[in-house]
Amino acid sequence: MFLLLRDLYRTRRQLALQRPKQPSSLAVRHVDAGSCNGCEHELAAAAGPHYDLARFGLSIVASPRHADVLLVTGPVTVHMRAALLAAYEAMPEPRIVAALGNCALGRGILAATDALAGPLEDLLPVTVRIAGCPPTPEQIITGLEPLLHKAATT
Amino acid sequence: MGGGRPTGSHAEVHADEADIRSAPPDDWRDAVADLLSRGYTFGSLHATGAPDAVELRAAFIRNGGFQMVTCRPADRHAPTIVDLVPAADWDEREAADLSGLVFDGRLTRPLLKHPGQLEQWTTTVRGRDTHQVAVGPIHAGIIESGHFRFHVVGERILRVDLQLFYKHRGLERAAVGRELSEALGFAQRACAACAVTNSVAYAHACEQALGLVPSSDLARARTVLLELERLYNHLNDVGAACAGVGFSPGSMVFAALKERAQRVNQALTGHRFLFNTVQVTRSDLEVNPQSARAARVELREIRAAAEDAWREVLFHGSVQNRFAGVGVVTAANAITLGMVGPVARASGVGGDTRCASPRLVYAGFKSATPLDPGGDVRARVEMRALELPATFDLLDTLLEGGLGRAASEPAGEPVATGMAAVESPRGRTFCTIERSGPAITRLRLRTSSYANWPAVALAATDNLLPEFPLINKSFELCYACCDR
Numbered sequence: 001m002f003l004l005l006r007d008l009y010r011t012r013r014q015l016a017l018q019r020p021k022q023p024s025s026l027a028v029r030h031v032d033a034g035s036c037n038g039c040e041h042e043l044a045a046a047a048g049p050h051y052d053l054a055r056f057g058l059s060i061v062a063s064p065r066h067a068d069v070l071l072v073t074g075p076v077t078v079h080m081r082a083a084l085l086a087a088y089e090a091m092p093e094p095r096i097v098a099a100l101g102n103c104a105l106g107r108g109i110l111a112a113t114d115a116l117a118g119p120l121e122d123l124l125p126v127t128v129r130i131a132g133c134p135p136t137p138e139q140i141i142t143g144l145e146p147l148l149h150k151a152a153t154t
Numbered sequence: 155m156g157g158g159r160p161t162g163s164h165a166e167v168h169a170d171e172a173d174i175r176s177a178p179p180d181d182w183r184d185a186v187a188d189l190l191s192r193g194y195t196f197g198s199l200h201a202t203g204a205p206d207a208v209e210l211r212a213a214f215i216r217n218g219g220f221q222m223v224t225c226r227p228a229d230r231h232a233p234t235i236v237d238l239v240p241a242a243d244w245d246e247r248e249a250a251d252l253s254g255l256v257f258d259g260r261l262t263r264p265l266l267k268h269p270g271q272l273e274q275w276t277t278t279v280r281g282r283d284t285h286q287v288a289v290g291p292i293h294a295g296i297i298e299s300g301h302f303r304f305h306v307v308g309e310r311i312l313r314v315d316l317q318l319f320y321k322h323r324g325l326e327r328a329a330v331g332r333e334l335s336e337a338l339g340f341a342q343r344a345c346a347a348c349a350v351t352n353s354v355a356y357a358h359a360c361e362q363a364l365g366l367v368p369s370s371d372l373a374r375a376r377t378v379l380l381e382l383e384r385l386y387n388h389l390n391d392v393g394a395a396c397a398g399v400g401f402s403p404g405s406m407v408f409a410a411l412k413e414r415a416q417r418v419n420q421a422l423t424g425h426r427f428l429f430n431t432v433q434v435t436r437s438d439l440e441v442n443p444q445s446a447r448a449a450r451v452e453l454r455e456i457r458a459a460a461e462d463a464w465r466e467v468l469f470h471g472s473v474q475n476r477f478a479g480v481g482v483v484t485a486a487n488a489i490t491l492g493m494v495g496p497v498a499r500a501s502g503v504g505g506d507t508r509c510a511s512p513r514l515v516y517a518g519f520k521s522a523t524p525l526d527p528g529g530d531v532r533a534r535v536e537m538r539a540l541e542l543p544a545t546f547d548l549l550d551t552l553l554e555g556g557l558g559r560a561a562s563e564p565a566g567e568p569v570a571t572g573m574a575a576v577e578s579p580r581g582r583t584f585c586t587i588e589r590s591g592p593a594i595t596r597l598r599l600r601t602s603s604y605a606n607w608p609a610v611a612l613a614a615t616d617n618l619l620p621e622f623p624l625i626n627k628s629f630e631l632c633y634a635c636c637d638r
Contacts, residue, residue: 031292032299034321037634038346038427041390044296045416048409062294079268079320080299083291109339115324134346136426 025057026147029067029091030100033084033120034074038134039101043071046137058144064090069128069147075103075110076118088124096147098128100140105129167373168512169565171219172362172573178225179232182210185223186235189214194221195505196492197575198584198600199235199245201253208253211598212242213573213586218510220573222586227255234260241492244604266319272303276315279305284312287619291320298633302622309618314611321637329597334360334587335434337594341585344599345635346427347390350376350383351578352599352635353432355585358513360434361562363572363589368513371560375437377515378552379428380576381545385453386415387579388538388545389460391630395535396467398624399476407463414456418449436561446556450549457546464539477532481613481625484529491612494605495581496537497629502527507577514576515552519544531628578602580631601635 032040047053047060061067064087076084088097099120102108106119120126130143177185190196194214203209210232214221225232234257236243247265249255256262263275279286290301301317325344329337341356342349354376361368368376393408416426422441423431431439441449467473483493488501498505499521506521508514522540524533574585581602588596610629614622 030296032297032321032633034323034637035298035634036343036346036349037298037632038349040296040298041346041427045409045413047296048413049406050410050413060296074321075323077321077323079322080291083299083320087292109343110323110325110328113324113328115322115327133429134427 024148025059026068026144027059027061027066028069028071028144029061029064029087030071030073031080031084031087032073033080033104033118034077034116035101035103036074036134039073039103042134042137043073043100043140046140051137051141053141053144056141056145057148058141064088065092067091067095069096069098069144070124071098071100071144072104072120072124073100074118075106075108075116076120076123078115078117081117081123085123096128097124097126098130098144098147099126100130100143101135102131102133105131107131108133167368167370167515169367170362170512172222172569173220174222174224174569174571176224176226179227182223182225183233183235183238185225186212186238189221189223190238192216196239196241197573197582198586198598199242199249200586200596200598200600201249201255202588202596202598205254208255210249210255211571211586213584215575215582215584218512218575220575222571222573230254231256231258233258236260239492240490241605244608245600266322268317268319275317276303277305277313279312281307283307291317300633304614304619304622306619309620311614311617311619311622314614314622316607316611318607318633319637321634323638325638326597326599329594332594333592334364334589334594337597338432338434341597341599342429342432344601344638345603345632346429347387347632348383348578348580348583348601348603348635350379350428350432351576351583352585352601354380354514355574355576355583355599356587356597357432357434358574358576359572359585359587360589361513361572362574363569363587364435365564365566365568366435366562367565368562369560370515371558372437372562373513373515374552375439375557375560376432378549378557379423379431379439380514381548381552382415382419382422383428384545384579385456385542385549386412386419388542389415391538391579391627392464392467392535394627394630395477395531395624396473398627399473401467401470401473404463404467404470404473407459407466411456411460411463414452418452418456421445422449436559437557438559439557440559441553441557443556446553450553453546453549453553457542460542468539474532476624477535477628478530479528480531480621481617481628482528482530483609483613485527487612488529488609491609492605493581493609495578495602496541497534497606497609498581500524500527500533500537501529505582507575507582511577513574531624534628580629580635581605583635599638601632603631603633603635606631607636
């Protein structure tokens with residue numbers, strides 16, 4: 001038995017097989033940086049019984065230290081700036097920043113007021129953009145799903 | 155069960171009484187005391203005007219009629235009214251933060267401003283084994299941002315200091331200078347879960363200032379939207395309370411029902427949160443009879459499923475044991491703090507704005523009353539379930555035959571200031587607008603969440619720290635609505 005396993009292991013190494021192509025999993029940490037609560041409702045719905053985000057391998061986690069993805073909503077208020085940056089700093093690398101909703105993308109009705117420190121793109125390296133006001137649960141899942149394939153191949 | 159049913163789909167809509175008078179600073183307190191003695195309830199207080207000419211405005215409401223007292227403080231000093239109206243505490247602190255007013259006779263701790271020094275915004279708690287637990291602004295789940303500082307001994311909460319306004323986006327300031335119809339977007343985006351309430355309150359305030367009154371069709375369209383909003387929110391809130399005690403069957407089934415209600419929203423209006431369905435002076439919403447019929451059928455199914463699900467929660471002993479007696483707010487405290495909405499009714503304090511809403515179709519509406527107004531988590535969650543039948547009844551009646559475009563009608567002289575109060579899923583939301591011609595000069599949105607947040611801190615006092623998430627969820631207030 002042991003010999004068989006050893007042979008299989010050796011064969012696999014010699015053939016230099018690629019890592020499996022099927023999607024892996026990602027842990028997502030959500031930070032509300034001044035949203036209207038619409039993105040939160042839809043994110044909760046995406047994680048809820050109808051859409052079940054977890055079946056794709058996407059889980060919402062309680063700490064940025066557990067997270068691969070920082071999912072940010074809202075136009076980034078002055079008061080949330082420090083907490084948002086602290087959450088990003090706490091994440092292990094490699095880390096991905098995703099902007100959820102038009103406000104986080106700087107396309108909300110609030111262009112600039114003295115209460116805003118955003119847009120998010122000026123503060124953190126955003127690589128995933130999910131537009132919508134608010135994005136529907138389908139749009140949230142469709143926006144996050146390509147990350148799984150990317151994670152599987154890198 | 156409160157079976158509020160309108161007397162007809164074309165119930166009488168009429169203008170509301172609104173009176174504004176100014177008082178010299180020395181008479182400011184007397185003017186407020188006079189209104190209170192005449193049975194008026196505090197609605198909202200804000201500061202307005204250029205930095206060198208700040209004015210104070212206090213609005214009051216009684217039976218659907220409004221009174222406003224204004225005053226120009228000398229040298230930025232105004233007498234406080236917080237001893238007369240404790241509910242005006244946050245309003246005065248906000249006015250101090252935004253306009254630099256000094257309220258004589260009280261200490262105004264910062265509210266919108268976030269001082270770095272802990273002593274500036276928390277209470278000093280001393281004693282053996284007392285310590286602080288800091289939570290937020292980022293929380294562990296999919297939750298809005300806000301900071302709570304608990305002063306505890308062991309597990310017991312002695313006091314909670316709230317630091318909210320992390321989500322302050324300056325929406326009211328951004329609205330200044332915009333045309334009335336354009337500035338609606340800022341009122342609406344204050345909060346997704348109360349978008350209709352905020353929009354209707356804003357539209358009512360604008361129409362009152364313009365001397366307009368909604369036609370009965372316009373009132374009907376807005377009433378439908380308000381009740382659709384209440385429906386998905388109440389379903390959400392019952393589910394949230396179940397999640398607060400880890401009762402997954404309850405939280406899952408109510409989350410699924412909320413999703414179905416939001417799909418009805420989508421089918422009727424094209425938006426899951428009913429965004430952009432309210433316009434100033436008119437309604438562009440059209441619902442054809444077939445869509446209305448389909449929605450009524452689906453709503454009846456949701457109603458039956460919600461009743462079944464609620465029965466499961468109601469007769470689940472371990473859930474009810476966790477709800478009962480937790481986070482109590484007495485009726486006296488609810489009145490003092492100016493609590494509004496279902497959470498106030500759960501403490502036995504009535505006052506549903508829908509009972510006196512001359513601009514909406516709520517004629518003959520009777521608010522639901524709790525079986526046992528204990529003011530605890532159990533009563534607050536139960537209130538949501540008790541209010542659902544009236545909402546289903548109203549929707550079934552008002553959706554009959556669909557909805558068409560509608561407009562408002564002239565009913566009086568245009569004025570510079572408009573006031574409105576609308577019952578959101580969380581209670582009375584008060585909106586005041588001031589205008590100069592077609593442009594907004596001041597928008598003030600005092601939402602039901604703003605009114606109720608101080609009560610959350612009070613309810614948590616003397617409870618165990620692990621109970622706080624449940625107490626918080628039994629209120630299920632918006633941070634976004636409050637912070638603006």
